[in-house]
Amino acid sequence: MKRLTGLLLAVMLVFSLSAALAQKIDCPVGGFSLVLPDHFVEEPYDQELDPELCFYWHGKKLAVQAYVSYQGEVAGSDLFQVLTGNEEEAGPVVINRMDMLYARTQVDSEICIMYTWMDRGNNVTLYFYYSADEPSVLKTVNSIMSSIAFDAGH
Numbered sequence: 155m156k157r158l159t160g161l162l163l164a165v166m167l168v169f170s171l172s173a174a175l176a177q178k179i180d181c182p183v184g185g186f187s188l189v190l191p192d193h194f195v196e197e198p199y200d201q202e203l204d205p206e207l208c209f210y211w212h213g214k215k216l217a218v219q220a221y222v223s224y225q226g227e228v229a230g231s232d233l234f235q236v237l238t239g240n241e242e243e244a245g246p247v248v249i250n251r252m253d254m255l256y257a258r259t260q261v262d263s264e265i266c267i268m269y270t271w272m273d274r275g276n277n278v279t280l281y282f283y284y285s286a287d288e289p290s291v292l293k294t295v296n297s298i299m300s301s302i303a304f305d306a307g308h
């Protein structure tokens with residue numbers, strides 16, 4: 155019985171530590187929230203200078219920005235993404251039942267991964283920036299994207 159109690163306490167400790175190692179970030183205007191590792195800190199920004207920026211957070215090796223641009227109620231809410239021609243990968247993806255466009259670019263030693271979708275007339279784009287010398291960061295990007303939750307009204 156002591157073993158079972160000890161095992162249950164150990165499992166509870168693991169789950170409580172993993173919950174403590176994450177923080178939920180909301181972007182109400184974009185209709186979503188996501189979970190970032192707890193070592194991420196919010197970068198201050200001037201909302202008046204960059205009104206479409208919903209949030210800007212960075213960790214040790216990764217920066218995450220969300221932009222929300224109102225496009226109006228376009229017929230069919232056509233999904234679009236602005237590409238530069240430098241993309242190494244691009245195409246449609248579905249994450250947590252949301253249709254998105256994905257693109258990955260590398261300029262010199264910096265990699266940018268973009269996910270874009272439409273929400274209530276808004277074009278929402280998440281940008282992930284990291285150094286090409288840090289390929290392990292991709293695991294964190296995938297974890298963040300799998301944590302994304304959308305408001306019921308999307």
